[in-house]
Amino acid sequence: xxxxxxxxxxxxxxxxxxxxxxxxxxxxxxxxxxxxxxxxxxxxxxxxxxxxxxxxxxxxxxxxxxxxxxxxxxxxxxxxxxxxxxxxxxxxxxxxxxxxxxxxxxxxxxxxxxxxxxxxxxxxxxxxxxxxxxxxxxxxxxxx
Amino acid sequence: xxxxxxxxxxxxxxxxxxxxxxxxxxxxxxxxxxxxxxxxxxxxxxxxxxxxxxxxxxxxxxxxxxxxxxxxxxxxxxxxxxxxxxxxxxxxxxxxxxxxxxxxxxxxxxxxxxxxxxxxxxxxxxxxxxxxxxxxxxxxxxxx
Numbered sequence: 001x002x003x004x005x006x007x008x009x010x011x012x013x014x015x016x017x018x019x020x021x022x023x024x025x026x027x028x029x030x031x032x033x034x035x036x037x038x039x040x041x042x043x044x045x046x047x048x049x050x051x052x053x054x055x056x057x058x059x060x061x062x063x064x065x066x067x068x069x070x071x072x073x074x075x076x077x078x079x080x081x082x083x084x085x086x087x088x089x090x091x092x093x094x095x096x097x098x099x100x101x102x103x104x105x106x107x108x109x110x111x112x113x114x115x116x117x118x119x120x121x122x123x124x125x126x127x128x129x130x131x132x133x134x135x136x137x138x139x140x141x142x143x144x
Numbered sequence: 145x146x147x148x149x150x151x152x153x154x155x156x157x158x159x160x161x162x163x164x165x166x167x168x169x170x171x172x173x174x175x176x177x178x179x180x181x182x183x184x185x186x187x188x189x190x191x192x193x194x195x196x197x198x199x200x201x202x203x204x205x206x207x208x209x210x211x212x213x214x215x216x217x218x219x220x221x222x223x224x225x226x227x228x229x230x231x232x233x234x235x236x237x238x239x240x241x242x243x244x245x246x247x248x249x250x251x252x253x254x255x256x257x258x259x260x261x262x263x264x265x266x267x268x269x270x271x272x273x274x275x276x277x278x279x280x281x282x283x284x285x286x287x288x
Contacts, residue, residue: 038248038268043283066286076252076264078222078229085222085229087252087264096286104182106250106266108220108231120220120231122250124182125270132286139187142210142240142276 005111006084014072017064022057029053030115037121040129047123067092067101075104082111094132101131149255150228158216161208166201173197174259181265184273191267211236211245219248226255238276245275 005028012024035056039047046062069092076087085108092101103123110118130136149172156168179200183191190206213236220231229252236245247267254262274280 038271040270040283043286045285076229078224078227078252080222083222085220085231085250085252087250087266094286104266106229106231106252108222108229108250122231122248122266122268124266125268126184126273127182127269129270129281129283133284137273137281139184139273140277141189142187142238 004079004084005082005114005116006079006086006109008114009109009111009116013060014069016060017067017069020061020064022061025060026053026057028115029056030112030117033116034118035059036119037123039123039125043129043132066095068095070100076106084109084111097134099131099134101128103128103131148223148228149226149258149260150223150230150253152258153253153255153260157204158213160204161211162213164205164208166205169204170197170201172259173200174256174261177260178262179203180263181267183267183269187273187276210239212239214244228253228255241278243275243278245272247272247275 009028012028016022016025031053033053033056035050037047041048046059046066050056050059069090071091073089074086075089078085087106090103090105092103093099094101105121105123107119107121109116153172156172160166160169175197177197177200179194181191185192190203190210194200194203213234215235217233218230219233222229231250234247234249236247237243238245249265249267251263251265253260
């Protein structure tokens with residue numbers, strides 16, 4: 001049984017972010033890749049949509065310049081033949097402030113011939129924003 | 145081929161929220177269900193974790209008291225034998241303010257004998273909070 005594309009991609013991505021080694025990752029991204037991480041792009045310019053391998057590699061380099069991954073747990077995972085969905089919890093450090101950030105996200109990925117062709121990432125963004133600000137945002141109570 | 149548990153659960157859930165008809169849904173929830181919707185519970189008390197069928201039905205009733213579902217699109221979906229993951233976009237109305245709310249979420253569900261035994265829901269919460277407040281929250285730029 002061959003290894004699922006997700007595992008290879010995930011190893012290469014974490015290596016790219018933590019060690020700034022991009023060669024493995026580059027070989028695992030489709031030329032025509034479609035990439036979106038939903039979230040407040042005014043605060044985090046490396047969120048948002050990118051199209052094509054060059055743009056995606058560029059944004060991964062920006063992510064590598066901003067955070068280091070300490071640990072991640074896959075809390076949920078579902079694998080299809082050429083697709084994968086997972087819910088993950090990351091422990092990161094924000095490199096500019098040296099602050100620890102704990103983040104939960106969900107990702108849905110599609111692969112074509114072993115290369116990433118599409119990924120959509122959803123983040124618990126309010127929690128992320130409060131951690132990045134370093135203080136709670138006061139919220140009114142909206143419902144009983 | 146029998147219908148996947150997700151479709152039956154999804155129909156019953158939307159019927160519960162929009163029509164406050166809970167009988168179908170009640171039959172599709174395991175007694176020992178584990179339920180979490182991650183998000184700011186101070187603002188939205190119906191978010192958070194619940195355990196057991198009675199607590200889950202109670203929180204679904206609170207959700208039904210707070211929102212109406214106008215439309216949903218499944219943008220991504222992955223089905224396992226007894227599991228399902230999807231990324232969805234909802235158009236809702238907040239019933240107290242009559243405000244429209246557009247929401248993206250990811251859910252990972254597990255079923256046991258056709259009944260929901262576990263669900264984890266992640267929401268793009270910052271976007272949700274801004275819509276519920278009806279104004280943008282000013283954010284500093286955190287990275288280049």
